[in-house]
Amino acid sequence: MASATKLIYLSMILLLLQLTPLMESIRTNPTLTPTPTEWPLQFHSVLFINNSGSLQKTDLWYDWPNGRNFNIIQNQLGELKYDLEWNNGTSFIYTLEPFNKTCKVLHFDVGILRPNWLQGATFLGQERVDNFLCNVWEKVEFIVYYEDVITHRPVKWIFYTGMTAHVMTFEVGAVLEDAKWQAPVYCFGEAETENQRSKISPVLESPVHGGSPGMLIRTIADAADAVL
Numbered sequence: 647m648a649s650a651t652k653l654i655y656l657s658m659i660l661l662l663l664q665l666t667p668l669m670e671s672i673r674t675n676p677t678l679t680p681t682p683t684e685w686p687l688q689f690h691s692v693l694f695i696n697n698s699g700s701l702q703k704t705d706l707w708y709d710w711p712n713g714r715n716f717n718i719i720q721n722q723l724g725e726l727k728y729d730l731e732w733n734n735g736t737s738f739i740y741t742l743e744p745f746n747k748t749c750k751v752l753h754f755d756v757g758i759l760r761p762n763w764l765q766g767a768t769f770l771g772q773e774r775v776d777n778f779l780c781n782v783w784e785k786v787e788f789i790v791y792y793e794d795v796i797t798h799r800p801v802k803w804i805f806y807t808g809m810t811a812h813v814m815t816f817e818v819g820a821v822l823e824d825a826k827w828q829a830p831v832y833c834f835g836e837a838e839t840e841n842q843r844s845k846i847s848p849v850l851e852s853p854v855h856g857g858s859p860g861m862l863i864r865t866i867a868d869a870a871d872a873v874l
């Protein structure tokens with residue numbers, strides 16, 4: 647008899663344990679609105695970007711454990727531009743030979759985007775974009791983000807400036823070798839250095855910074871920090 651009672655208690659506890667995650671998700675999310683998937687800690691993505699008709703192919707190397715993010719931007723029939731961002735707020739924006747050797751160093755108050763940077767985004771519904779059925783969210787009015795309903799991979803995002811990125815590849819776990827994360831020597835010493843101490847609006851107004859997805863991403867990180 648005693649052992650039968652124990653068995654009943656045990657199965658009740660097991661049932662509760664099983665239900666707990668479900669109850670948790672119902673409590674935090676009463677309508678079961680979909681939430682954006684966190685970014686993998688490391689990935690490589692090829693993006694096709696349309697910035698008011700100017701096209702770019704960008705290699706995005708997101709590397710959270712190492713506190714770094716890289717946008718390697720090929721402008722259509724134009725310059726190859728490197729936008730290397732560190733979590734301490736420093737960005738190196740440079741070109742290499744055969745293009746002119748230029749480098750700009752920027753300092754931001756924010757680091758790179760956190761893997762959960764989409765947390766708290768507003769769900770806008772589902773939409774078919776680039777031939778994929780997507781869940782759509784808006785984050786602090788700076789970005790609209792489209793994620794494949796089935797695979798949960800990002801498909802597209804649109805910055806507040808209208809700049810639109812289409813995700814062509816999404817290689818989870820891909821890491822760019824360390825040697826490639828080295829800004830050229832002319833970034834150190836006499837390079838032009840700017841402080842981006844200001845929040846949001848000066849970045850918004852600056853046509854130079856508006857042109858780079860890296861700058862826009864930093865702006866979003868900035869805005870997200872301000873909101874959180």
Ligand SMILES: *[C@@H]1O[C@H](CO)[C@@H](O)[C@H](O)[C@H]1NC(C)=O
Pocket residue numbers: 696697698699700701808
């Ligand atoms: C790029 O975007 C502009 C609108 O800003 C649009 O007119 C044009 O067709 C787009 N180009 C491509 C290749 O998608």
Ligand SMILES: *[C@@H]1O[C@H](CO)[C@@H](O)[C@H](O)[C@H]1NC(C)=O
Pocket residue numbers: 732734735736
């Ligand atoms: C941030 O980190 C990078 C890479 O280690 C370094 O080159 C840069 O000088 C650092 N910036 C600051 C402000 O410490």
Ligand SMILES: *[C@@H]1O[C@H](CO)[C@@H](O)[C@H](O)[C@H]1NC(C)=O
Pocket residue numbers: 725746
């Ligand atoms: C590269 O430098 C040369 C000489 O200073 C200049 O004429 C040219 O416009 C520059 N090219 C770019 C793409 O900035």
